[in-house]
Amino acid sequence: MNVSDLRVRVVRKAAEALDISTFELVNVEERALPAFSAGSHIDVQLPNGLTRQYSLCNDPTESHRYLIGVLRDPGSRGGSAAMHDLVQEGDVLHVSAPKNHFPLAHEAAHSVLVAGGIGVTPILCMAERLAVAGASFEMHYCTRSPERTAFLQRIRDSSFAGRVQFHFDDGPEGQKLQLHRLLSPVRPGTHLYVCGPKGFMDWLLGAARSAGWPESQLHYEFFGAEIVKSDDDQSFEVKLASSGRVVTVGREQTVVQALAAIGVEVATSCEQGVCGTCLTRVLEGEPDHKDMYLTPEEQEANDQFTPCCSRSKSKLLVLDL
Numbered sequence: 001m002n003v004s005d006l007r008v009r010v011v012r013k014a015a016e017a018l019d020i021s022t023f024e025l026v027n028v029e030e031r032a033l034p035a036f037s038a039g040s041h042i043d044v045q046l047p048n049g050l051t052r053q054y055s056l057c058n059d060p061t062e063s064h065r066y067l068i069g070v071l072r073d074p075g076s077r078g079g080s081a082a083m084h085d086l087v088q089e090g091d092v093l094h095v096s097a098p099k100n101h102f103p104l105a106h107e108a109a110h111s112v113l114v115a116g117g118i119g120v121t122p123i124l125c126m127a128e129r130l131a132v133a134g135a136s137f138e139m140h141y142c143t144r145s146p147e148r149t150a151f152l153q154r155i156r157d158s159s160f161a162g163r164v165q166f167h168f169d170d171g172p173e174g175q176k177l178q179l180h181r182l183l184s185p186v187r188p189g190t191h192l193y194v195c196g197p198k199g200f201m202d203w204l205l206g207a208a209r210s211a212g213w214p215e216s217q218l219h220y221e222f223f224g225a226e227i228v229k230s231d232d233d234q235s236f237e238v239k240l241a242s243s244g245r246v247v248t249v250g251r252e253q254t255v256v257q258a259l260a261a262i263g264v265e266v267a268t269s270c271e272q273g274v275c276g277t278c279l280t281r282v283l284e285g286e287p288d289h290k291d292m293y294l295t296p297e298e299q300e301a302n303d304q305f306t307p308c309c310s311r312s313k314s315k316l317l318v319l320d321l
């Protein structure tokens with residue numbers, strides 16, 4: 001677990017939209033919080049022992065508070081339900097300092113920000129930053145319906161409201177996101193940022209890659225990842241390069257669990273293949289990548305993997321541990 005000893009108090013918990021709540025967090029020591037940049041998230045240690053990552057969605061120039069938005073996800077493994085049900089105003093939470101795996105490319109001539117559902121949280125922070133910087137950008141925000149759209153009024157009241165288009169699944173055809181128009185032609189210097197649920201991301205990034213967007217102009221962060229279990233998941237062995245020790249990873253086990261059983265701890269945070277905390281070098285063998293952290297090119301290189309969720313296509317993986 002990577003949560004540092006930054007203690008914050010929940011000073012405001014508010015219903016932001018249907019099934020979405022925001023939590024405003026301030027330092028219990030009444031000091032400025034560590035600075036953050038657009039796209040940053042914090043690890044939050046939940047009352048039920050889980051750790052989850054939440055993007056900061058307030059203006060990154062603010063140092064007196066962190067604002068996070070949390071969707072109550074029916075498919076949750078306990079993270080979002082714990083935030084909604086167990087965390088109340090006045091509670092103290094342990095969080096990490098902000099980390100940014102989803103930064104803005106400051107050299108961009110134009111930025112296209114696309115949010116799906118609760119994926120709006122880092123995207124909104126980016127819009128705030130780009131607006132303050134006077135940069136060229138547009139934002140597209142796709143949700144199921146206006147009642148499920150977090151920050152609707154905040155965006156409509158913002159200085160950049162004119163650059164935001166809302167796309168509601170239950171709205172008229174004319175306002176739906178026109179992918180072809182958004183992604184074609186690929187313009188040099190234009191960077192695309194996408195955050196949302198996996199299906200949305202796969203749809204959008206797949207279309208962008210098909211339209212010829214180079215990876216260097218694509219930026220994304222997955223949300224609410226689900227690790228796909230497959231009937232093909234077999235047991236395999238991992239070998240620790242330092243000691244030569246070999247451990248069997250059973251069909252129902254993760255590599256992290258199998259290693260923990262012999263006393264080898266790998267630092268983890270999300271345990272969903274999203275954050276990259278557990279990233280481990282692979283010296284031999286072919287991983288079966290199930291993460292959403294590595295780019296397709298990085299996965300193809302097969303020299304690192306996320307043992308919290310990824311498995312092995314070969315009978316043996318030799319790890320740099």
Ligand code: FES
Nearest residue numbers: 269271276278308
């Ligand atoms: S712990 Fe987050 S990717 Fe493995």
